[in-house]
Amino acid sequence: MIIVLKPNTPSDQIDHIVARIHELGLRTDVSRGVKRTIIGVIGEEDVLRNAPLRAIPGVEEVVPILKPFKLASREFQAEDSVFDLGCGVTVGGGALAMIAGPCAIEGEEILLEIATSVKAAGANILRGGAYKPRTSPYSFQGLGEDGLKILRNVGDHLHMPVVTEVMDPRQVDLIDRYTDIFQIGARNMQNFNLLSEVGQTKRPVLLKRGMSAGVTDLLMSAEYILAGGNKRVILCERGIRSFDNSTRNLLDLAIVPNVKGLSHLPIIVDPSHATGRPDLIPAMSLAAVAAGADGVHIEVHSCPEKAMSDGPQALLPHQYRELMQQIRELAGLFHKTIPAARGVAP
Amino acid sequence: MIIVLKPNTPSDQIDHIVARIHELGLRTDVSRGVKRTIIGVIGEEDVLRNAPLRAIPGVEEVVPILKPFKLASREFQAEDSVFDLGCGVTVGGGALAMIAGPCAIEGEEILLEIATSVKAAGANILRGGAYKPRTSPYSFQGLGEDGLKILRNVGDHLHMPVVTEVMDPRQVDLIDRYTDIFQIGARNMQNFNLLSEVGQTKRPVLLKRGMSAGVTDLLMSAEYILAGGNKRVILCERGIRSFDNSTRNLLDLAIVPNVKGLSHLPIIVDPSHATGRPDLIPAMSLAAVAAGADGVHIEVHSCPEKAMSDGPQALLPHQYRELMQQIRELAGLFHKTIPAARGVAP
């Protein structure tokens, strides 16, 4: 950590700051420049994070040097994490998670129809929401446990691992009985109690980036889960808020190689929520794979105009099939594989 | 609701769309322009919100006309809401809520010292966090129930209503036993289950705007609380994410008159979290009152450099006292009052 002092900070203020740092068991290196004095702090930076140095008179700026995340960092683990997600599906290390399904679970028949088609197209994980975070209290909020049962049945029937969103720490035990993977939605990326709670389960967690989260914020939220002992966190870019309303959110694909440099965790991309526009999803899915993403998360519905949630952003099954064809070729070019879901669900 | 069709949409597609709308019990008004056809929908727009019209072939855009919030709207209640918050303190209708206190509750002695000074300066509500939403799992997370007890004791002792943050639906009952007002933090503004839960209590709720929430998003989150039967929601602007990192967040004061036009709910301003800089807090507090805010929320700490959370953004007690002097004069100019906290807490 580097502490930049204000111009002309008097000696007694400098001594006061240095004394504070020594109290914390750290060493200092005071560098007097032509215009400013700078104090380098030598030792375990974490001790300082809680100490509000910026509040001390004379301090102009405090510049952290070390990253605040540990377990999520490449420095902690150099090689890519590779996880088993069930039914022979892995993610990371060149294996792509192709997650597909409707926004909300609406019934067994329709889910089975969609799931059958996306599996045939090459999807290896089935998604569907039973508890939906809706901005309006008057909108359809999901089928709840009935939806979970349907999802489990369809996943078992087709031998596909399933993923569904958990919104509330009180739902963790219930959902744990039905799902293979927990999803934490963008709006809950900094719901720290929920993160801690899924951090104590044994299920992989799909952690979606919050709409105004920077890359460090995302990795710090992953750190909450990892710190609880759960090592299987999959990050997911799904668009951030921006000024251009021609798309629902702004897809930030540069976060993919950015995360790859900072962390060993896999990161996938959700172009459905990012763009909200089916006409842009194919191009953005291909771009995601080319950018090095470990998977793509796409909403598919066989009758978007009757979907109970987010219908307009879903691909039709035949559009998904065509897209998967292209993704497979592209994955081949980059020596990536799309593991087939098979066998008995875990 | 207005449905704009793509250029040259064939008649059978138009008929299909019209038929869908009629199925929902609504009437249509089809207007054929030179380049496009537009369908006006006449009737209860809410029925349509769940129907994903944009997914129907031929539809280019769907333009909602009515606001999605009801109970929070000025159309539902024309006059300003005025709430009793305890100890003679009200908010709304010209009465200002002056909330002050430390970021986190650290101990009874220090809280009493800070609270005594801010009350003497004119603050009428005491704040302090017992459960802290920290971006790092390794940071101080608050004193928990011990902190709540301290807050209650100090509030009772000084006859001030108290406000503290609730982060988890499982904490609602516990915190309800100690606090006068629930605070929902920015990161939980769209934690819909938490909103529903406090919506079923009888305590006022201070709802902070999320970092990437628009004015409609904020009012929709208030709607969740109101829909649960709890009418006492106080909105709070606390800065949004922006590209300029010279301040912690970007204070959006225009939301104050914007909300006043759309809603009857009171709205206060938190310049401490918005700017993160004590040197900007006084000017922004005065600007907030001049903009028509129903109160100001300011962090105060008697020793910011020893604060366990967010010390650098706190005002010192004497700075708060000087600022309150100016706020009082300004409030007088605008015929606003700052009710004194007194008597026995409710």
Add this chain to the structure above:
Amino acid sequence: MIIVLKPNTPSDQIDHIVARIHELGLRTDVSRGVKRTIIGVIGEEDVLRNAPLRAIPGVEEVVPILKPFKLASREFQAEDSVFDLGCGVTVGGGALAMIAGPCAIEGEEILLEIATSVKAAGANILRGGAYKPRTSPYSFQGLGEDGLKILRNVGDHLHMPVVTEVMDPRQVDLIDRYTDIFQIGARNMQNFNLLSEVGQTKRPVLLKRGMSAGVTDLLMSAEYILAGGNKRVILCERGIRSFDNSTRNLLDLAIVPNVKGLSHLPIIVDPSHATGRPDLIPAMSLAAVAAGADGVHIEVHSCPEKAMSDGPQALLPHQYRELMQQIRELAGLFHKTIPAARGVAP
């Protein structure tokens, strides 16, 4: 255009609005809903753009239906524009413009060295700045006409078309004597006089997206050039301002398919300025091609640490060569070609 009226707008106000529209030679379709009245305007919408309808009492919102750009739109020209850029290089219709070179022209020897290496790697257009838009008046501002001469010489020598930035309408004639393609930088995207001026030349224009420009803003700026009679506009995405400062700007790749839907103009991507980080440029270049971009613009310098402008974001020649290898394979997969620069410059 649709005019949404406030609830309970009195009849005389409605009549007044209708009369105004009729004055402009347009027809109206008044649709009285349960809660609101809506007026559809039938006729040439452009007439209305200058008429500030929102200022008329009773009007709540004015919703335009038609796009404000004409010559740039797909509706004006359905098939992709394909341009000749000189030396056998074309862009659009499956041909990729691979622009490479240093940020600033620093001398003939170094430019020739860089240009030779990028041409050997497959670049088909040479870039270099002679006039640099620098945020500080004390920074290196470019070599001016001396730089232009160097660029022309190197371009002629290697038979590569060259592109350089024009910042001032007074420079257009001078730069026109040396360059093959004008570049309009992001900061000048809405310098409308400059746009008009290059719109009257016969040279292709590389128009970079402004840092806070939406897709419509970008296409409207292209419209200024097209309206002057110059049909050869190449759009360029180079990142927008965002809250996450881990990259210099935020690369918005979704604008590529978004533009393709709205316009016939080619669009290329500049990952160098977008990310400002050489470690992210390869992944973002590949993603750009996968997203459907008509080219990639990359800064290359053989000694970034001695570059006079933007050194840290440049690729080294051998990094560019490796990247071009991958881009070529990817282009092949999508049936795109990279025309070789050859023969005599135009």
Add this chain to the structure above:
Amino acid sequence: MIIVLKPNTPSDQIDHIVARIHELGLRTDVSRGVKRTIIGVIGEEDVLRNAPLRAIPGVEEVVPILKPFKLASREFQAEDSVFDLGCGVTVGGGALAMIAGPCAIEGEEILLEIATSVKAAGANILRGGAYKPRTSPYSFQGLGEDGLKILRNVGDHLHMPVVTEVMDPRQVDLIDRYTDIFQIGARNMQNFNLLSEVGQTKRPVLLKRGMSAGVTDLLMSAEYILAGGNKRVILCERGIRSFDNSTRNLLDLAIVPNVKGLSHLPIIVDPSHATGRPDLIPAMSLAAVAAGADGVHIEVHSCPEKAMSDGPQALLPHQYRELMQQIRELAGLFHKTIPAARGVAP
């Protein structure tokens, strides 16, 4: 300047970096931490700005310590700048510039009518555009020199200094003959050639903040004008791009005290362009004055529905009169004055 090295940077890389810095005539202070080595650079930091240190192998981050602006900084001039603007009007040091008038100059009669009413209400500077930066090439672009003549006549007649926008370096001489103050619009804030050009005139410059400019960007653009020898720069906050489209832009009032800390230059606020909504302008004008702004810039039109540009955001003359009444009272509370425009124009 502080140079943070990557973990485990080898000694020879460190030596290479140190050697580079010494070549530039600067001294170094190398501080070897537990995890990283940090190099403090002692001497004139500006020498380093052009040297792309981040490109040197081993360098992770370069942290500048000194501000890049000089002449605009408080360190260069401690006391507030106070300027004479003509007709007895000054700005800065407690004197408020109250700029009012229509968006565009449309004719002498209408301008005189508006100007007479705003002067009677207390405005001391008249604004009006003769050259309009319009996003569409098909929109009304202003009356040009005819407009300038009208503005001059009305200003002379009423003894008010006038301000009008200059968009192009080629217009500087012409506009200089008619105006008292140059306005640089938000879209041209980084049109560096234009800034240099007005920096060589003797007229005060009203410099509007760009839509994606941070506070440092704004002050650097002011630096361009100051470096040319023109000391009279008035900054103007007019809203930045944000994600919430309920207002046209996002008014950032915190920049007012932020600038006051960093610079001696006066800063005013334009709530008309910032919000684009007349219903929000009064509250935001009052908030601006309470925040410490040195003036307010408001669009006023006597018949907004017939205005040729930006009508919907203009106040009516009687609304402006009522607002000025409130502003005067508020200014009194803060011991600010609104100099009356009088006598002969300069």
